[in-house]
Amino acid sequence: xxxRFKLVFGALAILVxxxxxxxxxxVNPDEMLSNPVLxxxxxxxxxxxxxxxxxxxxxxxxDAELARDLRVLVRERLVAGDDNEExxxxxxxxxxxxxxxxxxLKPETYILWASPAVLVVLALLAVFAFYRRKQxxxxxxxxxxxxxxxERLDELxxxxxxxxxx
Amino acid sequence: xxxxxxxxxxxxxxVTGIGQAVLFSPLWLRASLRMLSPQRAxxxxxxxxxxxxxxxxxxxxxxxxxxPSSLFLLPAVILLLGLLxxxxxxxxxxxxxxxxxxxxxxxxxxTPLLYRIGAAFTPDGGAMLLWLLALSLVNLLIxxxxxxxxxxxxxxxxxxxxxxxxxxxxxxxxxxxIDADPFLRVTVAPLDGRGMxxxxxxxxxxxxxxxxxxxxxxxxxxxxxxxxGLLDRKIDRRFAETMxxxxxxxxxxxGTAIAINAYRxxxxxxxxxxxxxxxxxxxxxxxxxxxxxxxxCRAVLEKTETLRAWTAFLGITTLAVGWFGVYLTRSDLFAPxxxxxxxxxxxTGLLVAFCLVFAVAYYLFxxxxxxxxxxxxxxxxxxxxxxxxxxxxxxxxxAVVLIGTIYPLVLQWITGDPITVGAxxxxxxxxxxxxxxxxxxxxxxxxxxRQDEVWMIxxxxxxxxxxxxxxVLFVSIRFIDLSPxxxxxxxxxxxxxTASLSDLWxxxxxxxxxxxxxxxxxxxxxxxxISMTLSHxxxxxxxxxxxxxxxxxxxxxxxxxxxxxxxAGPYNxxxxxxxxxxxxxxxxxQATFILxxxxxxxxELFPEIRxxxxxxxxxxxxxxxxxxxxxxxxxxxxxxDDGGRVVTVHYLxxxxxxxxxxxxxxxxxxxxxxxxxxxxxxxxxxxxx
Numbered sequence: 001x002x003x004r005f006k007l008v009f010g011a012l013a014i015l016v017x018x019x020x021x022x023x024x025x026x027v028n029p030d031e032m033l034s035n036p037v038l039x040x041x042x043x044x045x046x047x048x049x050x051x052x053x054x055x056x057x058x059x060x061x062x063d064a065e066l067a068r069d070l071r072v073l074v075r076e077r078l079v080a081g082d083d084n085e086e087x088x089x090x091x092x093x094x095x096x097x098x099x100x101x102x103x104x105l106k107p108e109t110y111i112l113w114a115s116p117a118v119l120v121v122l123a124l125l126a127v128f129a130f131y132r133r134k135q136x137x138x139x140x141x142x143x144x145x146x147x148x149x150x151e152r153l154d155e156l157x158x159x160x161x162x163x164x165x166x
Numbered sequence: 167x168x169x170x171x172x173x174x175x176x177x178x179x180x181v182t183g184i185g186q187a188v189l190f191s192p193l194w195l196r197a198s199l200r201m202l203s204p205q206r207a208x209x210x211x212x213x214x215x216x217x218x219x220x221x222x223x224x225x226x227x228x229x230x231x232x233x234p235s236s237l238f239l240l241p242a243v244i245l246l247l248g249l250l251x252x253x254x255x256x257x258x259x260x261x262x263x264x265x266x267x268x269x270x271x272x273x274x275x276x277t278p279l280l281y282r283i284g285a286a287f288t289p290d291g292g293a294m295l296l297w298l299l300a301l302s303l304v305n306l307l308i309x310x311x312x313x314x315x316x317x318x319x320x321x322x323x324x325x326x327x328x329x330x331x332x333x334x335x336x337x338x339x340x341x342x343x344i345d346a347d348p349f350l351r352v353t354v355a356p357l358d359g360r361g362m363x364x365x366x367x368x369x370x371x372x373x374x375x376x377x378x379x380x381x382x383x384x385x386x387x388x389x390x391x392x393x394x395g396l397l398d399r400k401i402d403r404r405f406a407e408t409m410x411x412x413x414x415x416x417x418x419x420x421g422t423a424i425a426i427n428a429y430r431x432x433x434x435x436x437x438x439x440x441x442x443x444x445x446x447x448x449x450x451x452x453x454x455x456x457x458x459x460x461x462x463c464r465a466v467l468e469k470t471e472t473l474r475a476w477t478a479f480l481g482i483t484t485l486a487v488g489w490f491g492v493y494l495t496r497s498d499l500f501a502p503x504x505x506x507x508x509x510x511x512x513x514t515g516l517l518v519a520f521c522l523v524f525a526v527a528y529y530l531f532x533x534x535x536x537x538x539x540x541x542x543x544x545x546x547x548x549x550x551x552x553x554x555x556x557x558x559x560x561x562x563x564x565a566v567v568l569i570g571t572i573y574p575l576v577l578q579w580i581t582g583d584p585i586t587v588g589a590x591x592x593x594x595x596x597x598x599x600x601x602x603x604x605x606x607x608x609x610x611x612x613x614x615x616r617q618d619e620v621w622m623i624x625x626x627x628x629x630x631x632x633x634x635x636x637x638v639l640f641v642s643i644r645f646i647d648l649s650p651x652x653x654x655x656x657x658x659x660x661x662x663x664t665a666s667l668s669d670l671w672x673x674x675x676x677x678x679x680x681x682x683x684x685x686x687x688x689x690x691x692x693x694x695x696i697s698m699t700l701s702h703x704x705x706x707x708x709x710x711x712x713x714x715x716x717x718x719x720x721x722x723x724x725x726x727x728x729x730x731x732x733x734a735g736p737y738n739x740x741x742x743x744x745x746x747x748x749x750x751x752x753x754x755x756q757a758t759f760i761l762x763x764x765x766x767x768x769x770e771l772f773p774e775i776r777x778x779x780x781x782x783x784x785x786x787x788x789x790x791x792x793x794x795x796x797x798x799x800x801x802x803x804x805x806x807d808d809g810g811r812v813v814t815v816h817y818l819x820x821x822x823x824x825x826x827x828x829x830x831x832x833x834x835x836x837x838x839x840x841x842x843x844x845x846x847x848x849x850x851x852x853x854x855x
Contacts, residue, residue, distance in 0.1 A: 030725070030806055057444075058588070058589075112591070115566070116596075123559075
C-alpha cells in the first residue's frame with residue numbers, strides 16, 4: 001500500500017497535462033514560417049499566450065483577428081532572431097501579464113501558486129485529525145456493542161444469518 | 167397585456183413564497199431565535215426531553231392550523247404562477263414584443279421560433295425566471311415527496327424544508343424584480359430587435375440552460391433539507407434517504423449541462439478542443455464537483471450515520487458555489503462575455519442575497535454542528551474512509567478551481583493589474599490531487615464497510631492491478647516513444663475500469679449466497695451498485711479517451727482548392743468546394759467534403775462559416791464524423807490570398823470515448839433515478855440494496 005503511494009507521488013514529479021484540453025491550432029497556412037524549427041517554437045510560444053478578446057483561449061487556438069496579429073508578431077520576432085523568452089518578454093512588455101495563460105510567479109501571484117499546496121496540507125492535517133479523533137473515541141474494531149445493538153444482533157442471528165455483503 | 171400578467175404572477179410568486187416561508191413554519195423563525203440565545207441553545211442539546219417536548223407542542227400547533235393536504239397547496243400555486251410568468255415571457259419572445267427591452271435586446275423578428283424561445287433563457291431576467299420556475303417545480307416535488315414519505319421524515323422536517331424553499335423563492339423573486347426585471351416595458355419600441363447572440367443559436371445551447379437551472383434548483387432542495395435537518399439537529403439516516411434522489415437529480419442535470427457545454431465548444435470552434443477553464447465552464451464545474459462529493463458522503467451517512475457535519479456542510483456549500491457561479495457569469499466582472507454584454511448589468515442584488523442567505527445558513531450550521539454528535543467511527547481502511555477521502559479530494563479540486571476563477575478578479579480589484587489564470591495553472595495545480603483521487607477511486611467499491619484488512623484488499627484488487635499493468639505495458643511497447651504523462655492517464659483509466667469490472671465480476675460469480683442465475687445475481691446487486699459501476703466505468707472511459715486523443719491527435723492545416731484531397735489518420739477528405747447558401751437568418755459559406763476511409767466513401771461533411779447580418783457576426787461551425795476509432799473534425803477558414811480555402815482537419819483518435827464516457831456517467835445517474843421511480847410504482851421486484 002505504502003509503496004504504491006510512493007509510486008504515485010513519484011510519478012507526480014514527472015507529470016505534464018493529461019486531462020487538459022487538447023492543444024490544437026487555428027494557425028493559418030499563410031502565417032506559417034517556412035523554417036520548421038522556428039515554426040515549432042512559434043507554436044510553443046503561442047500556446048502560452050492568451051487571446052486578449054477570448055475567454056482563456058490561447059492565440060494558437062483562436063480565430064480572432066487580434067490573436068492572428070499576435071501570432072504574426074511572434075513569428076516576426078522569431079525571424080528577427082529573438083529566443084523564446086525574449087519573444088514572450090517583448091509581448092508582455094506591450095500587453096502586460098494579462099497575455100500569459102500561465103500566471104508568472106511574482107509577489108502578486110504568490111498566494112495563487114501557494115494556495116493548492118496550502119489547501120492540500122490543510123486537508124491532510126484535517127483528515128489526520130479526524131482519524132485521530134475517531135481512534136481516540138474508540139476504533140470500531142474494539143468497540144463493544146451497546147445493549148440495544150446486542151439485543152438486535154441476537155434477534156437477527158436467531159432468525160437468519162446476516163450476510164456479509166455491503 | 168400578457169407581459170403585465172406575467173409581471174403580476176412574478177410579484178404574486180414572491181408573496182406566496184413569503185407566505186409559504188412563514189405559514190409552513192412559524193417555528194422556523196422561533197427556532198432560529200432560540201439558537202441566537204446561547205443559554206437556551208446550550209441547555210437543550212439534541213434529543214433532550216426538554217427540546218423535543220417543546221418541538222412536539224409546536225408541531226401539534228402547526229398540525230392543527232394547517233391540514234396536511236395543504237402542504238401541496240401553496241407549492242402548487244407557486245408553480246402555477248411560475249408557469250404563468252414563464253409563459254408570459256415566452257409569449258413575448260414568440261410574438262416578438264419589442265416593447266419589452268429584454269426581447270428587443272436578444273431577439274429579432276427573423277430569429278427562428280426555436281431560438282426565440284432559447285433567447286428567452288439567455289438574458290439575466292430570463293435566466294432568473296427560469297431558475298425560479300425550476301425552483302418552484304422542485305418545491306412542489308419535494309412537497310409531494312415529503313408528504314408521501316411521512317414515515318421517513320417528520321412533519322416538522324417537511325415544514326421546515328418547504329419553508330426554507332419558500333424563502334429562497336421569495337428572495338430570488340425579489341432579486342429578479344430588482345436586478346433584472348424581465349417584464350419592464352419601454353414606451354417607444356424599437357422597430358426590430360438587436361438579434362440573438364449567434365453563438366447561442368444552437369439547439370444544444372438552448373437545452374443547456376434548463377438543465378443548468380434544474381440542477382441548481384435541485385441543489386436548493388438539498389440546501390433546504392439540510393437546513394431543516396440542522397434545525398432539528400437530525401442529520402441522520404432518514405435525512406440521507408430523503409435527500410438521496412435530489413443529489414442524483416442535481417448531479418445528472420449539472421453533468422448534462424457540462425457535457426453539452428463541452429460538446430458545443432468542440433463543435434463550434436475550429437481547433438477541436440473542448441475545455442478551456444473559462445469562467446462559464448468553471449462555474450458549471452464547481453457545483454458539479456461538490457455535488458459528486460455530496461453524493462458519496464450521503465451514501466456514507468445513510469449507511470453508517472457518520473460524517474454528519476461534513477455532509478451538512480457540503481449540502482450548504484454546493485448551493486453556495488452554484489449560486490456564486492451564476493453570479494460570476496451574470497455579472498460584468500468578466501468583461502468579454504458576449505451573452506451578457508448588451509443589457510445593462512446589475513447583479514448586486516444577487517450578490518447581496520447570496521451573502522444574506524449563506525450567512526444565515528452557515529451560522530445555523532456553526533451553531534448546531536457540535537450538538538449533532540457523530541455515529542460510531544470507521545477504520546482508516548474501510549469503504550467509508552475511501553468515500554470520505556474521495557469527497558475531501560473532490561472538494562480540494564473545487565477549491566483550487568474556485569481560487570483560480572476568482573483570483574484574477576480579486577487581484578484586479580486590489581492592484582488594478584489584470585492577470586490570466588489559464589489551463590497551465592489548472593493542470594499543474596490539479597494533477598497532484600486528481601491522480602491520487604483516481605487511484606483511490608478504484609478501491610472504494612471493493613472495500614467493506616466499517617473495517618477491512620489490507621491483505622484482503624490486495625487479494626481483491628490483484629486482478630485489476632495485473633490487468634492495468636498489462637494495459638500500460640502493451641501501450642508502452644506498442645507506442646514506444648510515448649511520454650510518461652498520457653501513459654499514466656491511460657494506466658489509471660485502465661486501473662479504474664478493471665477494478666470496477668472485476669468487482670462486478672466477483673459479486674456476480676463468487677458470492678456464495680447468491681442465487682443460481684447470474685441475471686438474478688445482477689438484480690440482487692441492486693440499482694445503486696449498477697449505477698455506481700456504470701458511472702465509474704464512464705469516468706474511466708472518459709479519461710482514457712481524453713489522454714489518448716491528446717497524444718495521437720493529428721492536425722492538418724492546408725490551403726485547399728476544389729478537388730484536393732487531404733489525408734488525416736485513416737481518413738481521406740476530398741474537398742469539393744464552397745457554396746453560398748441562405749439559412750433562416752444567416753448567410754452561410756458551406757464547404758462540401760467527401761470522406762473516404764481506405765478509399766471507400768463514408769459520408770459527406772459540411773463545415774460552415776455563417777454570417778449573421780443582424781449582429782454582423784461570423785461564426786464557424788465545424789462538422790464532425792464520429793467514427794469507430796476516432797473523430798474527424800473539419801472546419802474551414804478564410805480564403806487565402808492565392809485563391810485556396812484554409813481547411814483545418816483534426817483526426818482525434820478515441821475522442822468518441824470522451825463523449826461516450828460522459829454519456830455513460832449520466833446514464834448511470836439516470837439509471838439510479840429511473841429504477842427508484844419504477845420501483846416506487848411497482849412496489850415489488852428487486853429489493854433496493
